[in-house]
Amino acid sequence: MKKKLEHSKFIAQKRPVAEKLLSDLLDIYPYASVLVTDVETMSYRIGKSGIQVSQNPRFGGKGMVVKVYDGVSYAEYSGNEIDFDALPGILDTIENSLVPLKGKLPEGLLDSEYQQLSDTGTKLVKASEYEIDPREMGDEAIIKKLTALREFALAQDERLLDSIHSYQYQINHKLFLSKNRDMEQSAMWGEGFIYMMVMKDGDEVKDYYKGFSVLGGAELLDEMEQYIPENAKKCVELLNCESITPGTYTCICTPEVTGMIVHEAFGHGVEMDMFVKDRALAKNCMNTQVASDLITMRDGNSLSDVATYFFDDEGTPSADTVVIDKGILKAGFSDAQSAMHLGTAPTGNGRRESYERKAYTRMTNTYFEAGTSSVEDMIASVEYGMLLEAPSSGMEDPKNWGIQCMVNIAREIKNGRLTGRVFSPIVLTGYVPDLLKSISMISDTVEHCGSGACGKGYKEWVKVSDGGPYIKAQIRLG
Amino acid sequence: MTTLINDICRALGELNVAEWILSQTDTETAELFFIKHNLDMRRMKKVTKINVTVYRPFEKDGAKMKGSSSVEIVPSQSFVEIKALIEKAYFAASFVANPTYSLPDKVIGELKKSESDIAKVSVGDAAMVMAKAMFAGESKDNKAFINSGEIFAEKSTTRILSACGTDVSYEDCNVNGELVVQCKEPEDVEMFRSFEYDGLKTDAVTALVKEALSQVEDRAIAKKELPSGSYDVILSGEQLAELMSFYPERTSGNMVFPGYSTWKVGDDIMGETVTGERINLIGHAKQPFNSEGIPMEDKPLIEDGKVSLIHSGAQFASYLQQPMTGLYTAVTLNNGTVPFAEMKKNCLYPVTFSDFQMDAFSGFFGGEIRLAYLFDGENVKIITGGSVSGNISECCGELVFSRERYSGANYEGPFAVKLKNIKVAGTV
Structure with a gap:
């Protein structure tokens, strides 16, 4: 039975301080907002290096962001001293150092001119649900569970060098206050991974990674065990992997590889702060065909995973955005300031790595919808090609829609059957619309996962999930 | 923030925690976000974070164990909250059943002040400089321009305390950021660059922009006509820095102890036949202490292609019976014999x-080429x-490094390396 999360006591204590700060700021500035965050977290990791336990937040922490509009442009202050005694100092920094900073701009550089952000009245208090509270389950039980999973994993094959098992939960509490908005939310996500390794030729560690995630609690731990035998088998297969001959292949992508393509190859290109900067080709392709008509792509809260929330870090309610509808590019997603610049409605995608960082347009839960084919039929349809699985990394190129994605395994398919030959590592390259338009079959179920983190370029890490069905496409591999 | 540290020490005492290490960092930043020549957002940050690691000795199956767990504490937390977090x-x-190990010895020292010129100005002024x-790198002669850029000026002070009496502190200053350059004709293309300096290195960032503008103009006319095959490949700048990160990682106790790296002190890691340069790599201490209070200084990691140090924090140094050195993430490479101009013959030189x-x-290393120069001899x-x-x-036995030098955030050494017979997936 699912239970609803309780809200933060820390935020309840700090609310009067945040309200006083907002009130003082609104005496000076036409617009001001305060976002207070409180992150509860615990991470556990067990491997050959030992056991590591930490309460240090990887995303977020306890602190606040203050945003002010001086009638022309916006400025932000981040801090983590949220006490009445600290308010005079914070106000002094904002008024006498931060806001006037634009006056020191070198010759030739100008301040941006923006309108005042929309601040229509919204009152909202929401929390996500969970099945098992990891705090009640306790450290001892979680460590015992992970230890048992690791022992089970290592017993699968003596050639395994190590099997690392990890679980982390994080509870994000947020309070957003502006003149007309009072919003509070709490959401708990969990993530875990199994990371197996073998030693090839005495000096080359090959690895196989499987991630797990949930908008919820420690129920995730029960899901991990069933994948261990299959993961161990796949990891050991890497001892006999070969280098692939570069070229264009007919490929079947597993849902996790589909997710990487959705996210890296296309998703970053419809983050609309990139439209503002003239950094995204997608801006010029609205209402045109960018993918096979089998493809419908969404981002937002229609999927329940680690990036599900009720309002974003700028106080905009979350949404469900249809990005591609049957192959036609219909919309991007945006933060509030970018939407104002472009004259569009914000979609609730303004996200910060933490209270210490600026908000950018970011993806949330991003995926392709399911099709109608069976996976068996898809593989059977391939005369010669590769089954791609186990994505490892990817890099966006919104301006030129180039693809760079890495996957760990390509399995040879010949005459509709897997031959047992395995190639690794694999680099996917090419032009995004070429790949998406070449999609000729998609499977009838969607799988998604949010065990990783997404950067904007090389920084600003936030939790996201991605996924989709199996897809069949023409892809250049190297 | 002395009150906060006092509260933490009081909580540790009341909970009878005999071994602990505490690291406090106070950080102040100014941040500028530009779209073309317009300041789109300005930010300032002032945060204090204290990381507390507690250690708990116990026995399991007759063996001595030392468990540890860490927690982040920030201002605004009451003594009751702090005590509850540390107790947890x-x-x-x-339950953290790791074999016992030694913690670093006591070190006491005065605050090591930053000698950076950033320390002499406000973070706001440093960001503006x-x-x-950055924009001085633009020129009317260029078709290309700065599309957008971000600049972060940062000052921090770190203090490390421990139960055994360690009390050291140091200041750190840096300016870092990133920029995107764009050229609209004949193809509309862009390029990304990042930078990090420990001083107000204005000439360096101006030169970075000039080079990026020149290269993005080349990318605008670049053709997709690279045949697949094997090439001698030149890597330079940040790509060479990334390539060299292999060595500090492979010599770290974090990789050696669990067996992910089989390297030992004295191992020749260049292979049986070495026709190129033998690597001489120094671990560079970016800070005077690691987070556990271990004093850090520059130390050789690899000398003439042989491992000279396995570097570790307290736990793995103790397990591996190696000196406690702290972990090195930055390196200085003392190689380089060939002028860069001579290297550019019959090779592929990907610059981004x-x-x-x-x-x-x-x-394994690799990546998708955004811009490369293919030299065929003429x-x-x-x-x-x-x-x-x-x-x-596979290719480390034939490395040739340039005489010209490069300095990045985590690498100082030759500007370029030539790698022989590297597989390239082309476009034709």
Whole structure:
């Protein structure tokens, strides 16, 4: 039975301080907002290096962001001293150092001119649900569970060098206050991974990674065990992997590889702060065909995973955005300031790595919808090609829609059957619309996962999930 | 913030925590976000974070164990909250069954003040100085321009305390950021660059921008006409820094103790036949202490191609019976014999990738080419597309480094290296 999360006591204590700060700021500035965050977290990791336990937040922490509009442009202050005694100092920094900073701009550089952000009245208090509270389950039980999973994993094959098992939960509490908005939310996500390794030729560690995630609690731990035998088998297969001959292949992508393509190859290109900067080709392709008509792509809260929330870090309610509808590019997603610049409605995608960082347009839960084919039929349809699985990394190129994605395994398919030959590592390259338009079959179920983190370029890490069905496409591999 | 540290020490005492290490960092930043020549957002940050690690000795099956757990504490937390967090961490440590190990010895020292010129000005002024230098790289002679840029000026003070009496502190200053340059004709293309300096290195950021503008103009005319095959490949700048990150990772106790790296002190890691340069790599201490209070100084990691140090924090140093050195993430490479101009013969020289990566576990490196120059001995072709992939363990015996030097955030050494016979997936 699912239970609803309780809200933060820390935020309840700090609310009067945040309200006083907002009130003082609104005496000076036409617009001001305060976002207070409180992150509860615990991470556990067990491997050959030992056991590591930490309460240090990887995303977020306890602190606040203050945003002010001086009638022309916006400025932000981040801090983590949220006490009445600290308010005079914070106000002094904002008024006498931060806001006037634009006056020191070198010759030739100008301040941006923006309108005042929309601040229509919204009152909202929401929390996500969970099945098992990891705090009640306790450290001892979680460590015992992970230890048992690791022992089970290592017993699968003596050639395994190590099997690392990890679980982390994080509870994000947020309070957003502006003149007309009072919003509070709490959401708990969990993530875990199994990371197996073998030693090839005495000096080359090959690895196989499987991630797990949930908008919820420690129920995730029960899901991990069933994948261990299959993961161990796949990891050991890497001892006999070969280098692939570069070229264009007919490929079947597993849902996790589909997710990487959705996210890296296309998703970053419809983050609309990139439209503002003239950094995204997608801006010029609205209402045109960018993918096979089998493809419908969404981002937002229609999927329940680690990036599900009720309002974003700028106080905009979350949404469900249809990005591609049957192959036609219909919309991007945006933060509030970018939407104002472009004259569009914000979609609730303004996200910060933490209270210490600026908000950018970011993806949330991003995926392709399911099709109608069976996976068996898809593989059977391939005369010669590769089954791609186990994505490892990817890099966006919104301006030129180039693809760079890495996957760990390509399995040879010949005459509709897997031959047992395995190639690794694999680099996917090419032009995004070429790949998406070449999609000729998609499977009838969607799988998604949010065990990783997404950067904007090389920084600003936030939790996201991605996924989709199996897809069949023409892809250049190297 | 002395009150906060006092509260933490009081909580540790009341909970009878005998071994602990505490690291407090106070950080102040000014941040500028530009779209073309317009300041789109300005930010300032002032945060204090204290990381507390508690250690708990216990026995399991007759063996001595030392569990640990860490927690982050910030201002605004009451003594009751702080004590509850530390109690939770100390309880969790009782289930962390790691074999016992020694913690660093006591060190006491005065505050090591930053000698950077950033320390002499406000973070706001430091950010503005770098903004001026960044845009000074633009020229009317260029078709290309700065599309957008971000500048972060940062000052921090770190203090490390421990139960055994360690009390050291140091200041740190840096300016870092990133920029995107764009050229609209004949193809509309862009390029990304990042930078990090420990001083107001205005000339360096101006030069970075000039080079980026020149290269993005080349990318605008680059052709997708790279044949697949094997090439001698030159890597330079940040790609070479990424390639060299293989060595500090492979010599770290974090990889050696669990057996992910088989390297030992004295091992020759260059292979049986070495016709190129033997690597001489120094671990560079970016701070005077690691987070556990271990004093850090520059130390050789690899000398003449042989491992000279396995570097570790307290736990793995103790397990491996190696000196406690702290972990090195930055390196100085003392190689370089050939003028860069001589290296550019019959080779492929990719200058930017979408994301060049080095996997320290397997030794594989590679990335998708955004801009490359293909030298055939007489002509130079400007290329885009395709990808490079190789394994450092297979090509390290034939490394040739340039005499010219390069300095980045985590690397100081030759500007370029030539790798022989590297597999390239082309576009034709």
